[in-house]
Amino acid sequence: MASNNAQDYWKANLRLVLGCLVVWFVVSYLFGILLVDVLNTINIGGYKLGFWFAQQGSIYTFVVLTFFYASRMNKLDREFDVHED
Template structure:
């Protein structure tokens, strides 16, 4: 593989990585800030486990979402690493 191909490959890899990170950060922002602060009044009309849904998102939902995002990111990056041939050999 020539240097130009390596550079193009690295650039494509980085662009997909950044796109994935931005998408996941948007989800985290919507859940933590949107559901916990902006839409709390609308969500509080519903209950989950005896608690108002807006309160639940502010206290627990954003944490669960963050944990899910970590696993999704790890899974997607493993796929991306395989696609571009940069996976770790263990």
């Protein structure tokens, strides 16, 4: 494996991680804590939106995010030919 390839793979990985962590930050810290009062003026069903993100929405997003990351990484592994076996 050429070392250039390994570096490109690592850069692609870092971009992906960074993107995922931005979403991670937005749903929990931004929507659930910092902007909670603003979002609470919006109602979805019987939930205030900020409250919903803090107690439900952020957790659902975390689950989706983790699987999204895993599947994208598995694709990157093959693209850069660094996959196992």
